[in-house]
Amino acid sequence: TSTMGYIWNTLYGWTDTGSGGLLPPSTDSLTQPIGHHVAHPDTKRRMHELISASGLIDSLKQIDAAPAAEADILRVHDQSHYDRILAESALPKGGDAGDGVSPFGHGGHRIAMLAAGGAIEAVRTVVEGQVSNAYALINPPGHHAERSTGRGFCTFNNGAVAAAYARDVLGLKRVAIVDWDVHHGNGAQDIFGGTAEVLNISVHQDRCFPSDSGFREERGHGEGFGYTLNVPLPPGGGSGAYEYAFDTVVLPAVRAYKPDLIIVASGFDASIMDPLARMMMRSEGFRSLVRKLVDLAAEVSQGRLVCLQEGGYSPIYVPFCGLAVIEEMAGVSTGTQDAYTPILGAMGGDKLLEHEREAIDLASVLVSDIH
Ligand SMILES: Cc1nn(C)c(C)c1/N=N/c1ccc(/C=C/C(=O)NO)cc1
Numbered sequence: 615t616s617t618m619g620y621i622w623n624t625l626y627g628w629t630d631t632g633s634g635g636l637l638p639p640s641t642d643s644l645t646q647p648i649g650h651h652v653a654h655p656d657t658k659r660r661m662h663e664l665i666s667a668s669g670l671i672d673s674l675k676q677i678d679a680a681p682a683a684e685a686d687i688l689r690v691h692d693q694s695h696y697d698r699i700l701a702e703s704a705l706p707k708g709g710d711a712g713d714g715v716s717p718f719g720h721g722g723h724r725i726a727m728l729a730a731g732g733a734i735e736a737v738r739t740v741v742e743g744q745v746s747n748a749y750a751l752i753n754p755p756g757h758h759a760e761r762s763t764g765r766g767f768c769t770f771n772n773g774a775v776a777a778a779y780a781r782d783v784l785g786l787k788r789v790a791i792v793d794w795d796v797h798h799g800n801g802a803q804d805i806f807g808g809t810a811e812v813l814n815i816s817v818h819q820d821r822c823f824p825s826d827s828g829f830r831e832e833r834g835h836g837e838g839f840g841y842t843l844n845v846p847l848p849p850g851g852g853s854g855a856y857e858y859a860f861d862t863v864v865l866p867a868v869r870a871y872k873p874d875l876i877i878v879a880s881g882f883d884a885s886i887m888d889p890l891a892r893m894m895m896r897s898e899g900f901r902s903l904v905r906k907l908v909d910l911a912a913e914v915s916q917g918r919l920v921c922l923q924e925g926g927y928s929p930i931y932v933p934f935c936g937l938a939v940i941e942e943m944a945g946v947s948t949g950t951q952d953a954y955t956p957i958l959g960a961m962g963g964d965k966l967l968e969h970e971r972e973a974i975d976l977a978s979v980l981v982s983d984i985h
């Protein structure tokens with residue numbers, strides 16, 4: 615078995631998220647400026663530092679990200695979206711991804727191209743067999759970015775760019791996107807909703823963000839009907855709910871689809887310490903989810919599994935969630951214990967509750983339309 619690939623670039627830690635906490639500073643609404651925006655890059659830089667300090671990085675094959683080309687972006691985004699990002703990136707104070715609450719600084723276009731390029735590199739090295747699987751710790755994230763606009767801190771849809779590259783350049787026929795970020799993967803749904811060549815599965819806290827999408831009834835359209843699969847979960851779910859959703863919906867759906875590649879939109883904002891959602895996952899819960907996907911990839915996609923970093927806003931806890939996932943993918947144990955487990959484990963979330971089981975059982979019937 616060959617080595618696992620890992621992508622990080624210093625510039626991923628230099629994104630400029632402005633001086634707001636979530637909303638921009640304003641003396642009208644009295645939203646004070648603050649040092650760290652919820653999406654401040656320090657959270658992901660700290661994850662990289664834990665991968666390094668734990669020694670895990672010595673077991674990984676570091677892959678250099680090259681910036682994506684404009685053509686790579688235009689496979690999934692409109693020219694107008696690309697051109698606007700490029701133009702606003704040249705402004706002294708940068709611009710916004712598209713929803714007015716996703717600021718980026720001067721030169722942000724360059725980092726966003728490097729994030730999309732990192733996703734492409736990870737997919738290319740896995741498909742070419744240079745590495746067994748890969749984790750791309752990229753930033754800014756991508757899974758909320760739609761064909762014609764950025765959203766929710768996402769500029770270009772890194773996962774969609776990588777899936778389209780795998781299909782159009784590497785010649786793969788079927789790509790499955792499994793989005794375990796706590797927020798709805800609306801971007802891939804918007805971009806690939808009309809095709810069966812991408813199976814897009816999102817497990818997320820019901821109506822958290824975007825608050826008006828991610829419902830079970832959203833199933834794709836035309837040839838793509840049935841190949842968008844949404845599993846909204848009630849707030850408060852932990853490993854009990856997530857593992858049941860994976861065992862009874864996600865894994866059967868991917869098994870039925872038999873993809874050539876599995877791409878994971880890997881956000882850690884379902885964690886119990888995250889400020890932007892209300893789920894209760896801990897690092898060992900994420901470890902268990904990726905274990906399931908590593909085993910499933912070995913069964914259906916020749917082991918081809920690529921995780922792309924999405925959300926995750928606890929600078930304290932995201933590093934431990936990321937370490938657990940990458941250890942599990944690499945098949946390496948650094949012996950690093952998640953020091954927060956004793957404290958966080960006492961707060962609950964491990965047991966599947968009846969209302970969670972009911973919500974998930976409503977989604978499992980959707981698998982029958984996947985062939
Ligand atoms: C809309 C809107 N309107 N306003 C005023 C605000 C401040 C709005 N955005 N809130 C947000 C934006 C992004 C997220 C999560 C992103 C993520 O991690 N995805 O994976 C959550 C809430």
Ligand SMILES: [Zn+2]
Nearest residue numbers: 795797883925
């Ligand atoms: Zn998220």
